Amino acid sequence: MGEEEKKQEYWRWTESNWKNPDIKWEDAKIVTVGIDVGSVSSQAVVMTDGQVYAYSNMRTGSDSPESARNALNLGLEGTSMPESRIDYCIGTGYGRVNVPMADRSITEIACHARGAHFIYGPEVRTVLDIGGQDCKAIRCDEKGKVTNFLMNDKCAAGTGRGMEVFADLLSVPIVDVGERSFEVKEEPEPVSSICVVYAKTEATGLLRKGWAVNEVLAAYCSAMGHRIFTLIERIGIEKGFAITGGLAKNRGVIERLTKEIGVEPMHTEWDTQIAGAAGAALFGYALVQKGKGRRK
Amino acid sequence: MIIAGIDCGAKNTKSVILRDGKIIGKGMTLTGFDQASAVKESLDASLKDAGIDARDVDKISGTGAGMEEIKDAAMKVNEIRAMAKAANYFFPSARTVTDVGAEMGRAVKIDERGKVIDFAINEKCAAGAGAFIEAMARAIEVELEEMGPMALRSDKSIPMNAQCAIFAESEVVGLIHAKTVKEDISKAIHDAMASRIVSMIRRIGVNEDIVMIGGVALNPGFVGCLKRELGIDRVYIPADPAFGAAVGAAVVLKEEA
Amino acid sequence: MIANYGYKDGSGDYFIAVDTDKCDGCGRCVEACPGTVFEVVDEDPNDPFREDPVVIVARDKGRKLKYECGPCKPPTNRPALPCVEACPQDAISHSWDR
Numbered sequence: 001m002g003e004e005e006k007k008q009e010y011w012r013w014t015e016s017n018w019k020n021p022d023i024k025w026e027d028a029k030i031v032t033v034g035i036d037v038g039s040v041s042s043q044a045v046v047m048t049d050g051q052v053y054a055y056s057n058m059r060t061g062s063d064s065p066e067s068a069r070n071a072l073n074l075g076l077e078g079t080s081m082p083e084s085r086i087d088y089c090i091g092t093g094y095g096r097v098n099v100p101m102a103d104r105s106i107t108e109i110a111c112h113a114r115g116a117h118f119i120y121g122p123e124v125r126t127v128l129d130i131g132g133q134d135c136k137a138i139r140c141d142e143k144g145k146v147t148n149f150l151m152n153d154k155c156a157a158g159t160g161r162g163m164e165v166f167a168d169l170l171s172v173p174i175v176d177v178g179e180r181s182f183e184v185k186e187e188p189e190p191v192s193s194i195c196v197v198y199a200k201t202e203a204t205g206l207l208r209k210g211w212a213v214n215e216v217l218a219a220y221c222s223a224m225g226h227r228i229f230t231l232i233e234r235i236g237i238e239k240g241f242a243i244t245g246g247l248a249k250n251r252g253v254i255e256r257l258t259k260e261i262g263v264e265p266m267h268t269e270w271d272t273q274i275a276g277a278a279g280a281a282l283f284g285y286a287l288v289q290k291g292k293g294r295r296k
Numbered sequence: 297m298i299i300a301g302i303d304c305g306a307k308n309t310k311s312v313i314l315r316d317g318k319i320i321g322k323g324m325t326l327t328g329f330d331q332a333s334a335v336k337e338s339l340d341a342s343l344k345d346a347g348i349d350a351r352d353v354d355k356i357s358g359t360g361a362g363m364e365e366i367k368d369a370a371m372k373v374n375e376i377r378a379m380a381k382a383a384n385y386f387f388p389s390a391r392t393v394t395d396v397g398a399e400m401g402r403a404v405k406i407d408e409r410g411k412v413i414d415f416a417i418n419e420k421c422a423a424g425a426g427a428f429i430e431a432m433a434r435a436i437e438v439e440l441e442e443m444g445p446m447a448l449r450s451d452k453s454i455p456m457n458a459q460c461a462i463f464a465e466s467e468v469v470g471l472i473h474a475k476t477v478k479e480d481i482s483k484a485i486h487d488a489m490a491s492r493i494v495s496m497i498r499r500i501g502v503n504e505d506i507v508m509i510g511g512v513a514l515n516p517g518f519v520g521c522l523k524r525e526l527g528i529d530r531v532y533i534p535a536d537p538a539f540g541a542a543v544g545a546a547v548v549l550k551e552e553a
Numbered sequence: 554m555i556a557n558y559g560y561k562d563g564s565g566d567y568f569i570a571v572d573t574d575k576c577d578g579c580g581r582c583v584e585a586c587p588g589t590v591f592e593v594v595d596e597d598p599n600d601p602f603r604e605d606p607v608v609i610v611a612r613d614k615g616r617k618l619k620y621e622c623g624p625c626k627p628p629t630n631r632p633a634l635p636c637v638e639a640c641p642q643d644a645i646s647h648s649w650d651r
């Protein structure tokens with residue numbers, strides 16, 4: 001292929017899948033699947049009786065139905081589970097209405113709250129999801145039901161995309177941004193522009209003034225942290241604070257954000273990117289149990 | 297009396313020389329990252345254009361995002377006031393003025409003397425400023441100057457979903473991949489941008505005559521979409537609209553002197 | 554549930570909040586809004602277990618609230634907002650005044 005393929009893609013992260021070795025799907029009563037087709041990444045979570053049996057996490061392609069298909073295939077890879085075993089499948093995320101194998105779609109707001117409640121535990125009250133093209137702040141009750149939410153998918157500032165633009169501008173692999181943003185002698189002033197287009201111009205000016213790349217990264221990470229803080233402030237932050245989505249993996253933003261909030265985020269062993277798909281699979285499980293879902 | 301009006305904008309710095317209220321020289325330079333030197337360069341260019349010496353200038357009036365860097369300014373004029381005065385200077389019949397520059401969009405309602413009655417502004421977001429069209433031009437690999445004329449060659453109406461310039465970049469690239477012709481994409485970009493400026497004008501009321509200044513007024517594609525969105529036949533644009541605010545700043549100083 | 558539709562960008566916050574516990578989906582805001590910002594849906598897309606109609610702001614509208622709501626928000630002499638006035642349940646509020 002052409003030049004484009006050879007060019008290093010600084011925004012690229014690793015795709016993955018996982019299977020729970022302790023579960024035998026053959027023993028399951030109800031198998032549900034949640035497929036979260038985000039603007040940047042797609043996940044499929046396969047649940048057996050409300051427990052995670054397998055999942056996948058990959059980059060979304062240009063076509064939503066195909067991305068959903070690929071995510072499900074990767075999730076089922078090496079499990080020997082036939083697709084026909086799935087009792088109910090729910091699509092969520094940006095491309096949720098384009099998930100061909102879904103029996104129903106539910107918004108990412110509901111799914112993220114439900115999923116975070118599952119992967120972080122019932123103490124979760126505030127969920128922040130920083131996705132590729134949006135940022136969601138959700139308050140929920142002890143059952144994982146949404147009580148207050150907002151979603152910003154209009155503006156790239158405070159989303160994974162904003163960070164990708166910077167990683168690309170500064171030629172730093174996106175997975176290294178967090179670490180490198182702390183390799184500075186002194187914490188710099190945050191980038192003052194919120195708009196990513198203007199922040200890019202500002203960053204170019206800083207580099208020209210002699211700032212090191214890591215300093216510019218630090219300045220952007222802290223601007224982004226502050227930006228997300230002002231967004232989440234709107235719904236109010238309660239303890240039991242969980243951060244999901246791809247950007248949860250970026251220490252540079254998260255540590256600066258939580259310092260400003262003054263609430264420590266909860267920890268989980270799970271891949272935080274699967275929250276939406278896990279929530280979708282759980283809704284599927286609940287619907288089947290209530291007799292509202294299909295049962296073959 | 298000779299007055300220099302300097303508008304230190306986000307993208308370009310513009311200077312005009314007014315002798316007894318008449319424009320006798322103009323100079324423009326890219327603002328870049330050193331505003332102070334851009335101010336000096338544009339002023340020098342306007343002096344050269346006017347054929348006069350720096351010592352001949354009685355007073356300097358400044359405006360624009362970088363007006364604090366205009367050290368020799370006797371007066372600093374707020375951008376809203378400058379654009380209102382500029383519209384009145386060029387077209388006394390003006391009642392609504394819109395100024396769309398690289399990093400901002402504004403709409404001002406004025407009276408017959410160029411006094412500000414009401415205004416609405418859009419700044420700090422590229423979606424409602426010239427930067428939007430620039431970013432799109434880069435994304436579809438078309439020269440910025442070509443964007444407007446290209447849009448005029450299309451009569452299609454393709455809606456754009458993205459508001460943010462960053463997201464719109466991927467959307468237009470998607471349109472290219474879907475083999476949409478660039479003329480139609482360019483029109484969609486201008487339509488989207490014009491509808492945002494028009495909704496801002498609607499907040500202060502659409503009162504004719506409508507004047508447009510700022511660098512984006514040079515884009516015939518944008519002006520076409522603006523007229524269509526507003527449902528009016530004519531938008532008044534001065535020669536060299538990019539110098540509008542600089543002229544306005546100079547006129548304000550002249551009237552106060 | 555408080556559903557905040559809208560966004561924040563470099564120029565400010567633009568949110569319409571709907572209290573879905575108060576909203577009964579009567580649709581008077583839909584009729585009152587000149588920008589057709591609202592719509593009544595039978596199933597709350599954000600609450601899969603709710604079974605009553607509710608009003609939502611569609612995504613494409615939510616992304617341009619600053620512009621859609623502009624005509625109802627002149628900079629000065631601001632009248633009461635038609636959607637807020639129309640709601641008998643007092644379920645709608647706006648985050649921005651500028």
